[in-house]
Amino acid sequence: MQLGLVGLGKMGFNMRERLRAAGHDVIGYDRNPEISDTESLADLAAKLDAPRVVWVMVPAGEPTRQTVAELGELLSDGDLVIDGGNSRFTDDTVNADLLAKNGIGYLDCGVSGGVWGKDNGYGLMVGGAEADVERAMPIFDALRPEGPREEGFAHAGAVGAGHFAKMVHNGIEYGLMQAYAEGYELLTAAEAVTDVPAVLKAWTRGTVVRSWLLDLLVKALDEDPGLSELTGYVEDSGEGRWTVEEAINHAVPAPVISAALFARFASRQADSPAMKAVSALRNQFGGHAVHKAGPTSGAGEVK
Amino acid sequence: MQLGLVGLGKMGFNMRERLRAAGHDVIGYDRNPEISDTESLADLAAKLDAPRVVWVMVPAGEPTRQTVAELGELLSDGDLVIDGGNSRFTDDTVNADLLAKNGIGYLDCGVSGGVWGKDNGYGLMVGGAEADVERAMPIFDALRPEGPREEGFAHAGAVGAGHFAKMVHNGIEYGLMQAYAEGYELLTAAEAVTDVPAVLKAWTRGTVVRSWLLDLLVKALDEDPGLSELTGYVEDSGEGRWTVEEAINHAVPAPVISAALFARFASRQADSPAMKAVSALRNQFGGHAVHKAGPTSGAGEVK
Amino acid sequence: MQLGLVGLGKMGFNMRERLRAAGHDVIGYDRNPEISDTESLADLAAKLDAPRVVWVMVPAGEPTRQTVAELGELLSDGDLVIDGGNSRFTDDTVNADLLAKNGIGYLDCGVSGGVWGKDNGYGLMVGGAEADVERAMPIFDALRPEGPREEGFAHAGAVGAGHFAKMVHNGIEYGLMQAYAEGYELLTAAEAVTDVPAVLKAWTRGTVVRSWLLDLLVKALDEDPGLSELTGYVEDSGEGRWTVEEAINHAVPAPVISAALFARFASRQADSPAMKAVSALRNQFGGHAVHKAGPTSGAGEVK
């Protein structure tokens, strides 16, 4: 079928490839003219046959909200917009309501798979009306991995459910990554274990902890056995924060996901104000040795 | 090759099957005569041709230490004992030293795969001397999954390294399980997501969080969509505790693995003394409503 | 000086007492006519001499926003409203802007001290313009504890700073309470320690952990040595959640405060969906014993 695709960054570009390989007619728009198939959003809208389906794959937040608002002006009654980015689910009802004023349908679709999705397919979680989901199913079927539809695609619920599910997916991802990371660090700290990468590789088949993330960690260690080319500074991209916030909203205990998030925050601090405060307290009550800033180092004693 | 196998519980029984299917000559001993191939450990030792290899697959702790000690008396110079149970790695040098007095070799082997290992193969992590590892390799090759040896088997280091690696494996497992569990609970708490099992199933292909544990959670939800046949009381079996203790020993931060462990502890408390203390404090300073034990319920106000 | 005081619940009632004892002319309004000095908010406004100062002490959220909006209509240019409740700091600029339209000033004041504040005085953290703070200083001086002003009162910053500081105060409070609670539980679990209340009482002088919260815990244990009259079900009243959310907003690691919050969430769950999921996973991969819901109990084995 025909699809307009807005945003041809790493994800959108690959998706265009995968969709075309599956025989779909994809017209892409990107601000970068070198990769764009059209000159403008308006041009994209003009090139599509009504009723149109437009997939938005731009950064979450203002860029997505802005693109949806523009599409609300350019599209018409009976058209359909799908937000496939990592938008916060709270944006979805706003977007859907805005588009509904002009009779335009809306689906939110969480997309997982990263740069590997082009070949492996993408896991998809969709929120919105059943009829809209059915209408876009050929696209979903082309994007999702081979195999039974339900193992790579879910209609999670009403508008917002797709991004909510993707948010939780990413929150879980934080926890999984941190669990492997803590185990990895403990293995490297143990005297007895002399070949840490071999141990992780031995976990990739048969064990309880086997997973795609483990495969990737093994691959990373194959390429750089001591991870010496990286620092431990780790960004976070929003969904982990939102997951913890939603856990709080719903009074759901989330000790693991929050611990994983906070570990990232801490990894980015050259010097922690909190730990300075702890150091100051130790110094105050016990005369404990503290690390002084600057050239000289403090001396101290046990309390 | 010929192997003596001590302990034919759920794990050992399956391993005997898998080894025999691979053409090995396994003589099993279990206290339960209905499944045992021999009458006693002494009988087992007598039936094996020297130099003998005996795999111990009994519960960790006293049962394993006891079995190894008995084998130290029954076996002879040049024989080899492999502890495949979930022993704490600190037991391994004790066992190895004990056996070495009689010239008997020792390997520790962490085995992962649960009840699925019989068909899928087991992930194996081994500690000990290279020559001993080579000698037992036909056994390891039969137990590990199909595929490249290094994806299901590692010689992790000296004696103790196998069990250390398995301990960390299980610690990671705690973190992974808790991450999925927190995400699952949050999905069930969200109004927007109307089909939680479908969402989890949609993650099984293509997504970043796909894993064998996720497959199992999907399977559990297929069998019991609301998990209504279970309670939230969760045991722990030692390795999670040891992982956190070793993290402490090595000053490795383990916030995720420890949070997963503590969630299990809390799950087993009908009423938490700590939370009673928090409740008492809230009552003291603010006249906050507290839940009184017994038939009457307390009234309270905001502080 | 003269003060209108809206809300005569546990906190407001006590504050009226303390202010009157200090010689101030307090006219209180409450929906409960038995304790109210006036018939209505309008009546309160009419009884006060211009320029008026009105302290709002009603539940945070809608009640406070509603009261402030009504005061915006009833008061006049040059008057001053102080929100002393536990409002989220994000409400403060909204309230201040609303009142500013009619020339009415606004201060937000975090108030700590609970039911003890009437006699001990209340710790106060204020946000707003310096001139407004100065104007209300006689009230602040009467409410705060004896001693140097700066040890019970701070002008924390612009509008919102008072409630932000109070929010953090309460977040810290969650962490402190949980720390004592964990220690208390561990003492009760130790065989060696035969007199737990005596140990806590011995900490009240001289030790590093002495505090007012500890004094209260000792008092609670004096009254009920085993805390047997309470359950471990613990509510939370908002500020702890907001603290973690703000920590996330500012990328500040808050592992302790969030752990304290999640412990409260967990304390209120009769059965945790997350832990059911963990139990289901253990059952799936290892055939581990699980606690089945209902009359029959499952049997199982170690994996």
Added chain:
Amino acid sequence: MQLGLVGLGKMGFNMRERLRAAGHDVIGYDRNPEISDTESLADLAAKLDAPRVVWVMVPAGEPTRQTVAELGELLSDGDLVIDGGNSRFTDDTVNADLLAKNGIGYLDCGVSGGVWGKDNGYGLMVGGAEADVERAMPIFDALRPEGPREEGFAHAGAVGAGHFAKMVHNGIEYGLMQAYAEGYELLTAAEAVTDVPAVLKAWTRGTVVRSWLLDLLVKALDEDPGLSELTGYVEDSGEGRWTVEEAINHAVPAPVISAALFARFASRQADSPAMKAVSALRNQFGGHAVHKAGPTSGAGEVK
């Protein structure tokens, strides 16, 4: 009464002062001859009148065990040794049994108060036999703060209970410090709060979070408002680790105390292997920007 005091470091030195000020006859021994009253342990034993009481105040672990062993040779039936250091409680029964062979009694005494104890008195938690406790009571009374005995002294239980209680005391201390520290960091991160030290000072009277640790933090901020003379590198001295280990032994959830401990571990890592692993994973699946070690910085995009 007469007391032998072994170890005149920061704690022991101050205690000698306080005891002498209370009229006790203290003979101190330290390896440093400039502050020692005697030449050797043997000399100390010779100078004391039987039945002797000797207080050991040397670093925990080997130094204390060694000192106790030597005293076991030098002292006689009817004498009494008190270990006032921060020994792990598991050392106490070993020490007690060793001394009992020669008829020497043993008490373990947790001592809290840091460098302030000389003037304020020390909080004391004692384990051992009632008769031994009674015998040493004049010493305890001199060391503890003014006020009712039970507010600065507890006979916590049998041998080991004093150090167990002190261990828990210190574990709680970790949690308290981290709670204040997280709140402090959040205050410094908020735009609205312009005077963070003033806010903390305003908490010292009347509020729920007032405590001696808060007073010390206020003092530290008075001396160095931005804590700019310190780094965030924080040591730990054993009791926090033991507390978490004992929590694990007793299946007591300790999320706050463990989080405080792990924050210290993380504060000491120039670069975290775990976070490198997380970074490697993000890079693998999403082509996320990662911080490369060395001169060049990686570019990346959102997944």
